[in-house]
Amino acid sequence: MNQGYRITVVDDDRTMRESLSHLLESAGFEVVCLSRPENVLACIQKQDADVLLCDVRMPGMSGTELQMQLKGQTNVPIVLMSAHGDIPMAVSAIQNGAYSFLEKPFDPRRLIKLLENASQLRRLTRNADRLKTRLAELSGLDRVMIGNAPSIKALRAEIVDLSTTDVNVMLLGETGTGKELVAKALHDLGHRSGEPFVPLNCAAVPVTRFEEMLFGTAENGPGLLAQAEGGTLFLDELGAIPLEVQAKLLRVIETKQYTPIDTSKTINADIRILSAAHERLEDMMKEGTFREDLYFRLNTIMLTMPPLRARRDDITTLYMHYLDVFAATYETETPTLTSGDVARLLAYDWPGNVRELRNVCERHVLAARRGAGSVDSALNDNRDSLEAPETLREAVAAFERQLIGKALARHQGRMDDVATGLGIGRRTLNEKIVKLGLDKETILNS
Template sequence: MTSLTHPRILIVEDDKAMRVSLVDLLEAAGWQVEALPRAERLAERMAEVQPDVILSDVRMPGMSGLELLDTLDPDLAPPLVLISAHGDIAMAVDAMRRGAYSFVEKPYEPRRLLNILHHAADQHMMRQTTARLKNRLAQLSGLNRVLLGETPETIALRDEVLDLAQSGAAVMLQGETGTGKELVARALHDLGPQAEGPFLALNCAAFSVEGFETEMFGVEGGAKGRLRGADGGTLFLDEICSCPLPVQAKLLRLIEDKQVTPLGAPIAVPLRFRVMSATNEDTQEAVRDGRLRADLLYRLNTTLIALPTLRQRRNDVMLLAARFLEEFARVYETRAPDLSAEDSAALLAHDWPGNVRELRSVCERRVLAARRGSGSMAQALCRDAPGDDVPDTLREAVAAFERELIAKAITAHRGRMEAVAEALGIGRRTLNEKIVKLGLDKEALL
């Protein structure tokens, strides 16, 4: 029996006697029923009725049931069940191939028809529930804002993040520099069951072989070690292919055992964390070159997310540029410059080797130039443009410095605003005012 209390159905049947029979059957079974004699009227009734399933005859004057099926959006429309007195195997196979939920022959067996319609309505309900949940999660996490863009590649990335967030599986993020690997890792963390826990990001290229255990595992009676900071949350290992080989062995043991033994301690300390990693290299090539342990790779790449380059999502460039220009205009207390046709052409023609990070820097240079009443996107794309990176007023320099300092404090204290205010030596209210004035996005920093 369907979990819907009163499922809604649209019946399309040209034979009046059959139409009445179907209406009586379904209303007796608790359905909300709307019946139409012609398929051409379905579109105007769909929005009002919002059916959970459509039941349509195949052969009708005007538009046939199969033609009606072809007009429906498979991603949005409810399931369509076809019913016909002229059915055969070939017709049923064709109907299913074209997207019909099921095919029923007349005269129908009432119980079988009701079961098919109930299952179809249940499927529609679950699909709508999943879509609402994903949309709600995206709104709660700001995912549509954090992973901004409307190209198929960006939409697919957001969907992948939402699908994997609740999993505890290890995730490896692979992509060029500037594609937003840590940003995606933080989105996975924020949407997952570890969201209330810490997010510890470690740059593997900076690990010291000699001091690794002291710094990371801690010392009995002394420092706890940085890895304790991942307990109950997420451990993010950036630039994993650049990790020294001796350290890789220690990381492998850590990931396998989920515990650390501080130097001089008699027993190990258990940890709970989800591990994520990132690299801009070909991991298989790194394994062949002897720079990455194969057993560590297998522990890290349970799920692999390949981040698209900005070149692959070129149609997102203008949307991203508009957002970054507005962001930096708030920081430097000026108006965002309008984009001319020449500006758009320059942005779209560029190859973006630094990806979104490069675009962000270009937009900051453009706003700084606009603040002085000059500049263009073509000039901002030239890194050697004189003076473009340097604020030319004390107010701009102070704003840039405050923005960087507050952003680092928010990240360091994991968004605990009382601790951030205390570390910066200012009041909580003053901190909030500066965050608004400088256009800082707290969620994007965490």
């Protein structure tokens, strides 16, 4: 259980050093013993000690004097011990920063438990310090878009350039690539940073309430346009905006004005609109479900978010970063990646992109906290939840894909029979097969 915890023991009594070394090594600790306190700092730095266990009364320098000397130079927990201890001495040691104070002779089991707890605290502190140091070295954008792939470097540069403008930007990318994070970065780096950033997942809003939520009503008060005044409105899942609302949104962009529902009051709109989509809106324009004029108004500039599988060199870096983040969140040690873990990370396609990677990291840390856990087990545990659709549009598409796939298999690919069985026309069936990305041959041969 204590394998790997490193203890530095300082005691001028040889018999005590040998006794402590035998006890602690038998319990799984790594132990370095010193007879004099003068070179303790260099030793604990070289050993990367987790705990300093030190006698109070030693010739030349006492344990309490050593404690005061080390104060501010290391955050290694210090446990003081003495055969001549008393309550005032113990209180003074704790007040001066000692982790604990033990009076000799002490219960070996108590000592081992105390050192376990102190070592765990040291590891947690070290992990937190490492994360703080890394974040301090990163600029604001580096924290949002972690990685060194050329596509990510280029994206960071474009974000910096665009943040100084008010141009409408459309973000294209798969689910989980970080479109909202980029939109927030564009807002935070620009002159509107002190004003509201209002995100809206269009696919999560009922069609019947969309107009009311966006424009507000006389009865229910201001909508999201009013909330975003002076700042940025981010429209995610753009293709889910109802066609009749698209026309009104276009007018807001063109005139910089809007009128709440059931009122005659015209309100000026000083808003930057950022948008995102993961489906190809060109197909929706051909079908007549998305306005071409609105599309071109919103995508003055288009940024494409690279999928994680296209930046494999960043996968391990991202995974290690989020392991540290979740280890700090759950107050546990950061799991160590094996060569097998790294190979599994790089072999996986990450269909859920960075969002999926974060989920897998969190599962890995939670499992490791229970004494188990690997990339492979975290991926296997995560697969079912990742396959669940996140929005109504995705849920409907998943249901249609499954229903049509079963019908194709049942009717052995006879399209007229499939269409009849589903209660739709042959043309509609063909359009859905194309739109849903179904491969008829793969289905029939599976």
